Amino acid sequence: MELAIKNRIAPTTQNFLTPKPKVKSLRVFSVKCITSLSSSDVAATGVADRPWKTSDARLVLEDGSVWSAKSFGARGTQVGEVVFNTSLTGYQEILTDPSYAGQFVLMTNPHIGNTGVNFDDEESRQCFLAGLVIRSLSISTSNWRCTKALGDYLLERNLMGIYDVDTRAITRRLRQDGSLIGVLTTEESKTDEELLEMSRSWDIVGIDLISGVTCTGPYEWVDKTDPEWDFNCEGRGDIYHVIAYDFGIKHNILRRLSSYGCKITVVPSNWPASETLKMKPDGVLFSNGPGDPSAVPYAVKTVKELLGNVPVFGICMGHQLLGQALGGKTFKMKFGHHGGNHPVRNLVANRVEISAQNHNYAVDPASLPKGVEVTHINLNDGSCAGLAFPALNVMSLQYHPEASPGPHDSDSVFGEFIKLMKEVKQKASAEISVTVKKRW
Numbered sequence: 001m002e003l004a005i006k007n008r009i010a011p012t013t014q015n016f017l018t019p020k021p022k023v024k025s026l027r028v029f030s031v032k033c034i035t036s037l038s039s040s041d042v043a044a045t046g047v048a049d050r051p052w053k054t055s056d057a058r059l060v061l062e063d064g065s066v067w068s069a070k071s072f073g074a075r076g077t078q079v080g081e082v083v084f085n086t087s088l089t090g091y092q093e094i095l096t097d098p099s100y101a102g103q104f105v106l107m108t109n110p111h112i113g114n115t116g117v118n119f120d121d122e123e124s125r126q127c128f129l130a131g132l133v134i135r136s137l138s139i140s141t142s143n144w145r146c147t148k149a150l151g152d153y154l155l156e157r158n159l160m161g162i163y164d165v166d167t168r169a170i171t172r173r174l175r176q177d178g179s180l181i182g183v184l185t186t187e188e189s190k191t192d193e194e195l196l197e198m199s200r201s202w203d204i205v206g207i208d209l210i211s212g213v214t215c216t217g218p219y220e221w222v223d224k225t226d227p228e229w230d231f232n233c234e235g236r237g238d239i240y241h242v243i244a245y246d247f248g249i250k251h252n253i254l255r256r257l258s259s260y261g262c263k264i265t266v267v268p269s270n271w272p273a274s275e276t277l278k279m280k281p282d283g284v285l286f287s288n289g290p291g292d293p294s295a296v297p298y299a300v301k302t303v304k305e306l307l308g309n310v311p312v313f314g315i316c317m318g319h320q321l322l323g324q325a326l327g328g329k330t331f332k333m334k335f336g337h338h339g340g341n342h343p344v345r346n347l348v349a350n351r352v353e354i355s356a357q358n359h360n361y362a363v364d365p366a367s368l369p370k371g372v373e374v375t376h377i378n379l380n381d382g383s384c385a386g387l388a389f390p391a392l393n394v395m396s397l398q399y400h401p402e403a404s405p406g407p408h409d410s411d412s413v414f415g416e417f418i419k420l421m422k423e424v425k426q427k428a429s430a431e432i433s434v435t436v437k438k439r440w
């Protein structure tokens with residue numbers, strides 16, 4: 001099965017903090033594997049035929065390194081940006097997070113696949129990422145929720161995966177040199193040089209990836225967090241209508257809002273602000289989403305048009321769009337933040353929260369106008385992790401309070417959004433009653 005090479009565009013280094021090294025020669029890294037008992041390449045699942053499967057895939061990075069690997073899932077050739085994720089668990093939620101569109105996710109946890117996949121952990125309708133890179137694929141699956149092996153799941157979704165790769169070495173390279181574009185292939189006919197050329201003539205910067213993952217039309221969302229697993233249940237009661245812009249929204253954002261008492265209408269990324277205002281929502285959520293936030297001016301325009309008219313909450317891509325709408329700039333980080341163990345200082349509550357993160361871009365706080373407050377700081381690198389502009393009822397986080405996967409330390413921010421909507425609503429009805437009294 002051949003996978004199409006997506007978005008072949010001229011390379012650009014826009015937004016890179018450090019120039020990417022361009023190494024002319026190819027270097028081949030192969031992992032020692034037990035030699036083949038049968039040279040025929042059997043099932044692509046990578047489970048049934050282990051440990052006798054031999055290397056049948058290559059990952060070629062744009063820095064000229066070639067990594068020999070074993071494939072599981074779909075076969076073919078795929079290009080993407082390689083990012084490493086430090087989460088210990090939750091690979092299914094990571095695979096279904098639409099913010100990974102166009103990227104290969106390399107898991108630093110060496111053992112993946114042991115819990116299989118299940119019905120509950122889907123974070124969107126599809127897998128949008130380019131592929132999965134892991135060190136070791138579990139030879140068995142064991143979990144009470146498991147319905148399928150990881151390899152079968154990838155195959156079903158036409159998604160490439162490789163294992164028996166030195167993920168530590170690649171991670172060190174990404175940390176040192178910054179994110180790298182790579183090409184993954186199972187096709188023997190393609191030479192290393194061809195794949196290198198392919199990786200160097202593709203880039204993820206400047207491309208609107210949101211339009212490929214957003215929903216096609218508005219819909220109502222009703223699912224809540226399973227009551228057996230729910231937490232932070234205090235003080236819920238009033239119903240607030242929230243319009244959620246789907247820039248690649250994760251289901252758990254919707255579940256958490258719903259559990260906190262919101263009636264939710266999800267709208268596509270190009271939904272006009274005027275239509276949103278006609279629906280008279282109590283609040284608007286701008287979701288997470290893939291790619292370069294400066295490549296979607298239409299979304300920034302929508303955010304701008306809504307500012308000041310309704311309380312708004314931005315998560316990740318939503319935070320970056322808000323940053324731009326407020327007059328700030330976003331930039332590409334060296335290798336981003338991807339994982340469930342990022343310490344964040346919440347400057348409002350004066351506490352440290354361990355958070356789930358997945359982003360390659362960030363808002364430059366120095367570019368923001370007066371009145372915009374930095375409310376959260378990533379303690380690993382001091383980057384901006386949250387904003388507020390009280391004058392316009394704006395709040396945002398650069399990371400994922402809904403977790404899935406990840407810690408729940410920041411879940412209470414959904415309660416803060418409810419509080420903001422409540423305050424604005426009460427103020428508005430107090431103003432109306434004053435006006436009515438005056439008229440009488």
Ligand SMILES: NC(=O)CC[C@H](N)C(=O)O
Binds near residue numbers: 291292317
């Ligand atoms: N999770 C997200 O919303 C990611 C935001 C943006 N695409 C980035 O990589 O920075």
